[in-house]
Amino acid sequence: MIYKEGFQMRWAIQVVIMILLASLAWAGEKVSVEALLQNPERYDGKTVIVEGEITSYQEKVSRRGNPYTTFRLEDNGFSVAVFARGHLGLKDRLRVQVSGVFQRVKQVGGYTFYNEISADKVQLLK
Structure with missing residues (x-):
């Protein structure tokens, strides 16, 4: 009986660790706009977290x-396009943190978009 309970406890701990690791991977990598644009192949199709100032809202x-x-999300002279579902109620010159999937090239219908983040979350910064 003790062996069975020990096995179940180890199994439960392993499941919790796997869930935590998966959630960390899903959360995305914090990266600057400059780093994102200088090495877009590295981040293509991955969740990223980027901070900057809103322009062209x-x-x-x-x-x-x-x-x-x-x-456009601008930081230190570099900018990246951001797409988000819904109306966010923001405006130009606000500083935000964007979390979403970065794509070097995105095809939508007959349109092609380059270096765009499809935002899952846009958070206003102070």
């Missing part, structure tokens, strides 16, 4: 009626 609605937001 636009809230739009797709032909299918879905609201979305686009903007």
